[in-house]
Amino acid sequence: MPKNCKCAKPLGIKVRCWWLLLILFFLMGLAIFIFYSLDQQASWPMNPWRIRSLSNQSYIDVTTSVDSYFVEYPHPYQFLMDEPNRCQEESPFLVLIIPVEPHNQEARNIIRNTWGKETMVLGHVVSHYFLLGLSTEGYGTKAFQEELLLESQRHHDILQSNFVDSYKNLTIKTMVMFEWLSTHCSNTSYAMKIDSDIFLNVQKLVDLLLKAPRQHYMTGHVD
Helix, strand or coil: CCCCCCCCCCHHHHHHHHHHHHHHHHHHHHHHHHHHHHHHHHHCCCCCCCCCCCCCCCCCCCCCCHHHHCCCCCCCCCEEECCCCHHHHHCCCEEEEEECCCCCHHHHHHHHHCHHHCCEECCEEEEEEEEEEECCCCCCCHHHHHHHHHHHHHHCCEEEEEEECCHHHHHHHHHHHHHHHHHHCCCCCEEEECCCCCCCCHHHHHHHHHHCCCCCCCCCCCC
C-alpha cells in the first residue's frame, strides 16, 4: 500500500493528514504576519532630534540624558559658532580639524600654543579649527556659551554645531566635519582630522604631502 496520505486509508488517518496540513498553513501564515509587522515597525520614522530650535535662542538646554539625544544623522545640523569665510580668505594648503569637547579649553589652548601656532609651513598656509558639539556635563548654560563665544571671537578657530557632544555621536561629529569642509573649504588641497590629545609634527606632514603623488597614493607607518 502507498505510504502517502492521498491513497485510500481509514478515515482517522485522513483526518490527521488534514489537521497536519491546516497546522502547517497556519504556521506559515503566522510567520508571514510576524515578518510583515516587524518590517513595518522598522520603516516607521524615528523620533527627530529633541534639541530646540536655534532661531530665537542663544543657547540650548542639554540637561537631559545623552541617550535621549542619540539619533541617526538627520540633516542638516546648524552651527552656533562658525568661521564661514576664513578658509576662502586664507586658501590653505592644509586644513586641520580637531574634534574636542566643548569644556576642554585647556586642550585647545595647548594646541594653540604648540603645533597649532604653525600657520605658514614650507611656504604653504596651514589652518586649524576646533570642532565642538553641545556639552552634557553641566556646561550647557547661557553663561558657558557666552564664555565659549568670547573664546571664539578671540581666536577665530571654533566650529560649534547643535548636536550633543558625546561618544555615541562621534559619527555625527565626523559627518558635520565633512559637510563643513565641502561647503566652506573646497579650495584646500588637503584636510586632516586629528584628535586633541595628539602632538602633530606639522612640518613633516606638509613635507610628506608636497612629495606625495596626488592620485592613487596611500601611506602609513608599518612596524
